[in-house]
Amino acid sequence: MLFTQNKPTEEVLESLGKEKNIFLLVCNGCAEACETGGEKALSAMKAELEKAGKNIASTALVDFLCNKVLVATRLAREMDKIKQVDSILVLSCGVGVQAVSKVVNKVVHPAANTVSLGGLQGLWPSDERCQACGDCALDYTGGICPITFCAKSLLNGPCGGAQDGKCEVDPEKDCGWQLIYERLQKVGRLENFKKIRTPRDHSKMLPSSELRKTSFYDIEV
């Protein structure tokens, strides 16, 4: 079970910027239980965005967005619509956002912050992972996590240590920032790289007392 909390609406709107036509992709798994995903969150987000003048071109609900195969299969049907939109707003944990960015060549925005992995790390425990940092940066990095993909969790670009696109820590591992750079270039968002990202707030990693009190959190620990 992964615990997510909605990002503030202002932050979501700011990340969407001038983009008008949005595809809403919503997880119906853990996010549904946290009320950041599922039918209810979908309608709420749709209403919120429409109020802000956005056009919700299409929506899709997927049981587990962290399952890359499931996402790819489900989105295959939506590809024509996805091609038309400016971006995809993903209502899921960080693993879900990364799964979407992996299978679709489109700008993705996270709608939630992942605050705790709570036990099972979704259904995609492979190379794309989430540290539940509580301040999802996937919007800024094109859907590739700088916290887990960079050995130093750098937020403002690569260190000088990568060689031939590989990390100084493990030559078998890709430099996360090179992947981010290539991805941003591919989706036409290289300007994201130029923004100075401020230091992380590590206190956001601590699950809130409200979260600790919930029965499903308790069961997991």
Added chain:
Amino acid sequence: MKLIERFKQGKFVITCEVGPPKGIEIEKLINEVVPLRNKVDAFNVTDLQSSVLRVGSMATCRLLKDKDLEPIMQLTCRDRNRLGLQSDVLSAAVLGIENLLCLTGDHPTMGDHPEAMPVFDLDSVQLLSAVKGLMGAKDMAGNDLEGRPPEFCLGAVVNPGADPLEPQIMKMEKKVQAGAEFFQTQAVYEVDKFALFMEKVRHLNVPVMAGIVFLKSPAMAKFMNANVAGIHVPEEIINELASVGKEKRVEKSLEISARLITELKDLCQGVHIMSLGWERHISTVLEMAKL
């Protein structure tokens, strides 16, 4: 003196790197660099270079200052969180250190304590911003500092040999925006490639000091080519060094470095010499390069 003053004077600035010892006998290091007092503008003191435990940069900087040598304190994000870093920045100011070089730092797995926790609470851009904040009498949490704020000249690093180069330059731009006033680079052996790099960063209008690493042997050059990010020693230079017998190797190596400096001189605003134990040869190279 802040290094930026030297650039403002229009001087071709020379710095060299000093690695503190692994142990407390620091006299040898001091004795080796004192003769360079009037030849080198400032001395970078590394911060546990290559993630190997050594004497710290701050103490060594102060000892250099006591000998009337201008230190540049290197500060990495590897070992301290933002409390530790900001405190060390204030401490450096108290000790009279005026130049800081802010870097990300190597990962601990590169060094002799690979089990250590990598901190990286801040990255190099954020560290520069944090220091800039302290210089404006505010800490990172927005609290006021008491009394007069610290003053520093801030430096940063860039790797002109990185491939792709664009992310390096984009990060360099962020460093300038965050407060970096000068840059030192990874070792340069390909003058043409460096000239292209300088062309690409001209818009930043910030002094760049080309990195010079003395090539001690053909094997060292080959090792760096295979293992050091962004360093490429061309085959011709390796062959040139290998063309002489061992007894002439030092002389040849110094000749190569002096020639590189001469060729780089018109392209950038200074050189940063990383002599890796050959401190005794620095003045010879500078003389050969007519500096």
